[in-house]
Amino acid sequence: MLAVTILGNNSAIPAYGRHPTSQIVTTSDDLIMFDCGEGSQIQIMNFKIKRSRINHIFISHLHGDHYFGLIGLLSSLALLGRIQPLSVYGPAPLKEIIELQFQISNTSLPFQFTFHAIEEAGLLLDAKNYTVECFPTKHRIECWGFLVREKKQPRKINMDKLAPYDIDTALFPSLQKGEDYVAADGTVIKNDLLTDANTKAKSYAFCADTVYDEELVPIIKDVDMIYHETTYPAVLAEKATERHHSTSKQAATIALLANNSRLLIGHFSAKFEDIGQFEREAQEVFAATEIAREGTTYLV
Amino acid sequence: MLAVTILGNNSAIPAYGRHPTSQIVTTSDDLIMFDCGEGSQIQIMNFKIKRSRINHIFISHLHGDHYFGLIGLLSSLALLGRIQPLSVYGPAPLKEIIELQFQISNTSLPFQFTFHAIEEAGLLLDAKNYTVECFPTKHRIECWGFLVREKKQPRKINMDKLAPYDIDTALFPSLQKGEDYVAADGTVIKNDLLTDANTKAKSYAFCADTVYDEELVPIIKDVDMIYHETTYPAVLAEKATERHHSTSKQAATIALLANNSRLLIGHFSAKFEDIGQFEREAQEVFAATEIAREGTTYLV
Numbered sequence: 001m002l003a004v005t006i007l008g009n010n011s012a013i014p015a016y017g018r019h020p021t022s023q024i025v026t027t028s029d030d031l032i033m034f035d036c037g038e039g040s041q042i043q044i045m046n047f048k049i050k051r052s053r054i055n056h057i058f059i060s061h062l063h064g065d066h067y068f069g070l071i072g073l074l075s076s077l078a079l080l081g082r083i084q085p086l087s088v089y090g091p092a093p094l095k096e097i098i099e100l101q102f103q104i105s106n107t108s109l110p111f112q113f114t115f116h117a118i119e120e121a122g123l124l125l126d127a128k129n130y131t132v133e134c135f136p137t138k139h140r141i142e143c144w145g146f147l148v149r150e151k152k153q154p155r156k157i158n159m160d161k162l163a164p165y166d167i168d169t170a171l172f173p174s175l176q177k178g179e180d181y182v183a184a185d186g187t188v189i190k191n192d193l194l195t196d197a198n199t200k201a202k203s204y205a206f207c208a209d210t211v212y213d214e215e216l217v218p219i220i221k222d223v224d225m226i227y228h229e230t231t232y233p234a235v236l237a238e239k240a241t242e243r244h245h246s247t248s249k250q251a252a253t254i255a256l257l258a259n260n261s262r263l264l265i266g267h268f269s270a271k272f273e274d275i276g277q278f279e280r281e282a283q284e285v286f287a288a289t290e291i292a293r294e295g296t297t298y299l300v
Numbered sequence: 301m302l303a304v305t306i307l308g309n310n311s312a313i314p315a316y317g318r319h320p321t322s323q324i325v326t327t328s329d330d331l332i333m334f335d336c337g338e339g340s341q342i343q344i345m346n347f348k349i350k351r352s353r354i355n356h357i358f359i360s361h362l363h364g365d366h367y368f369g370l371i372g373l374l375s376s377l378a379l380l381g382r383i384q385p386l387s388v389y390g391p392a393p394l395k396e397i398i399e400l401q402f403q404i405s406n407t408s409l410p411f412q413f414t415f416h417a418i419e420e421a422g423l424l425l426d427a428k429n430y431t432v433e434c435f436p437t438k439h440r441i442e443c444w445g446f447l448v449r450e451k452k453q454p455r456k457i458n459m460d461k462l463a464p465y466d467i468d469t470a471l472f473p474s475l476q477k478g479e480d481y482v483a484a485d486g487t488v489i490k491n492d493l494l495t496d497a498n499t500k501a502k503s504y505a506f507c508a509d510t511v512y513d514e515e516l517v518p519i520i521k522d523v524d525m526i527y528h529e530t531t532y533p534a535v536l537a538e539k540a541t542e543r544h545h546s547t548s549k550q551a552a553t554i555a556l557l558a559n560n561s562r563l564l565i566g567h568f569s570a571k572f573e574d575i576g577q578f579e580r581e582a583q584e585v586f587a588a589t590e591i592a593r594e595g596t597t598y599l600v
Contacts, residue, residue, distance in 0.1 A: 013376045014342050038372040039339045042314050062404045064375045068368075072338040075364045076313045093404045100400060104362050104393045106441060141406060 001028045002130070002150055002202040002300040004225070006266065006292045007043035011231050011245075012065040014039070015270035019294060020065035023206060023227065024049055025148055026297075028129040032056040034146055034206040040069035041076050047295050052082060056125055058132065059090030060208035061143035067094065071101050078109050085112040089124050089134070091142050092117035118144050135219045137210035140244045145207045145216070147223065153198035161194050202300040205260075209267065211241060212250035217257045225300045226260045227292060229267035234281045248278040252285035262300075266292035301328045302430070302450055302502040302600040304525070306566065306592045307343035311531050311545075312365040314339070315570035319594060320365035323506060323527070324349055325448055326597075328429040332356040334446055334506040340369035341376050347595050352382060356425055358432065359390030360508035361443035367394065371401050378409050385412035389424050389434070391442050392417035418444050435519045437510035440544045445507045445516070447523065453498035461494050502600040505560075509567065511541060512550035517557045525600045526560045527592060529567035534581045548578045552585035562600075566592035 003026040008019030020037025024044075031053045033040075044051050051073070059067045067090070077086065088094070095115045102109070116124065118134055125132040129151050134144045154176035167181060175181065181189040205226040207216060220226055231245035240247045246254075248265065255263035263286055268275045275291060282289040290298070303326040308319030320337025324344075331353045333340075344351050351373070359367045367390070377386065388394070395415045402409070416424065418434055425432040429451050434444045454476035467481060475481065481489040505526040507516060520526055531545035540547045546554075548565065555563035563586055568575045575591055582589040590598070 012379050014345065019342070038369065039342055042319070042339055045314065062401075064372055064401065064405060068372045068375075069338065072364055072368045075368075079312050093400075097397075097401060097404070100393075101362075101364065101397060104397070105364060 001026065002148065002204055003297050004204060004227070004264070004292075004300065005047065005049065005297040006264075006294050007040050007047065008035075008037045009266035009268060009292045009294055010065075011229075011267045011269050012063070013270040016273050018268065018270075019043055020068070021060075021267060022069065023292075024054070025204065027127070027148070027150070029127050030055040032058065032125075032132065032148070034058050035060055035066040035208075036068075036070040036073060037065045038068040038072075041073040043294070044073075051077065052080075052084070055084065055086060056127075056132070057086070057088045058124070058134075058144075058146050058206075059088065059094055060137075060145065060206070061139060061141055062091050062094060062097075063141065063209070066209070070094075071098060074098065074109070074113070075107065077111070078107060082111045085114065087114045087116060087125075089116040089118055089132075091144075092119070135216070137208045137216065138213045138244060139209045139211065143208050143210065145205060145210070145219075147203065147205045147220065149203040150201040152201045155191070155195035156198055158194065158196050165189060165194075167194070204300050207254075209244070210246060211244045212246050212254070214254070214257065216254055220254075220258045220260065222259050224260065225262040225264065225298065226255055226258065227264040227266060228254055230265040230278050230282065231267050231269050233272070233277055248281035249285050252282035252289055255286045255289070261288060262298075263289045264292040264298060265289060301326065302448065302504055302524075303597050304504060304527070304564070304592075304600065305347060305349065305597040306564075306594050307340050307347065308335075308337045309566035309568060309592045309594055310365075311529075311567045311569050312363070313570040316573050318568065318570075319343055320368070321360075321567060322369065323592075324354070325504065327427070327448070327450070329427050330355040332358065332425075332432065332448070334358050335360055335366040335508075336368075336370040336373060337365045338368040338372075341373040343594070344373075351377065352380075352384070355384065355386060356427075356432070357386070357388045358424070358434075358444075358446050358506075359388065359394055360437075360445065360506070361439060361441055362391050362394060362397075363441065363509070366509070370394075371398060374398065374409070374413070375407065377411070378407060382411045385414065387414045387416060387425075389416040389418055389432075391444075392419070435516070437508045437516065438513045438544060439509045439511065443508050443510065445505060445510070445519075447503065447505045447520065449503040450501040452501045455491070455495035456498055458494065458496050461496075465489060465494070467494070504600050507554075509544070510546060511544045512546050512554070514554070514557065516554055520554075520558045520560065522559050524560065525562040525564065525598065526555055526558065527564040527566060528554055530565040530578050530582065531567050531569050533572070533577055548581035549585050552582035552589055555586045555589070561588060562598075563589045564592040564598060565589060
């Protein structure tokens, strides 16, 4: 189970009812959050997301539209009496920003709060049923994308297939791992004659804020669904490069090169009331493009 | 001209569509803001308030529900290319919180930004047509209330009244100040035979977060309209005292003792969906009580 719910799809200045960046990813274990722009805790309420189930928050970079809502969310969780641990992953200075504000307001959190400073690309979180890795993107300041991968599910024992054989249940775990069965007389029964494949492990990449960068392609190659920013329409490619952002067609090109199944686009400039043009332009390059709509959940 | 527009009327946790504390005061000169909870910049857009006209922002205290929206508002004003100066008044540590975040995001403001640390009760701002004073309130941390007073308007020259006399226009300013006219022959013409009184200078007090405190009464005595928090209904008076907050009836008692004409109540606990009870309870003590409704403008 991997799904993405959009809380905010706009760039820096909120506009036309659109909010700054934030997404909730639903996994089989819990909820995780990618970025937390101002008002994210209000969007969480608007969309009836169980905030108590959020265990991990990942902040891509320290431009305000990606983290100004974090301190308010943490404060509210504290006031609500949360007790489960909560982890935040982000650029190192975020720790100081959070701690300074809690210190000044005499706030002590009732839950265990752990801050993980992101220092290099690699594995950030190894949960029961998924992992989260980070990778650098090219923006005006230090910026990280996040890649969540479901773990490969064990193969399913098929009792009908097993019926002709007399196999000890103690061997089931090895069958689930895909091993063949070796009978006492040395006969080998191929694993796929005994088990079925489980649902495919899915993956989702949140590519944060980034200039058009083909170095992302090998990192997100074959990932099922990606989110890539499209701050500007195609005609403003020069401005996009100058501001270290991307256009609709650039985002679509990355998804095409990376062989993704699906592309979500967002981080629209506040200058544009009609965001339909971003979708149309991207679809010319990569048909499976959709606007990341606030309040909508996309099943990976 | 003095009017108050409510952006947020809830206490710490946003709930039932209610937002944390923020108010815009419209004066004859410009707009000023009292507190700036998370999402205030979005409320400003929702209610079509001209953010470029806000010149002064006053922060009562450093509990997050009163200032977490400030950094986002300042960032958006910067991105929008504001050039007029902007002043923020608040407890001293707020400066560090703002500067740290701008420094980390490499933000340089395109407008002149001045931070005034509030250190003692008294005059904070002396504008053309109004003043703003601060006064301490009793809360869990350092907290300030704000009192805005229109300046007394000059008396209006009445040309009909002046007709019988031959008065040099050079004397008009002294007449507007209320001085009598002394003719060349020593005759004294009383000022009110020559001029009319202007509209009464109005006043409004924002009493921030506070426990029930009769020491506020002399400070806000005879002020036309006050806002007083009512975090809890009357039955929770003990909890209110313990949390350094007030109840509906306590707020109303302050307005009654201070001889105010009108009371706005807000900062409702997130535990209460129906806030009508707060109004009914307060009105039993002080009839001219109204809920400070988000999006509503109250003319003082």
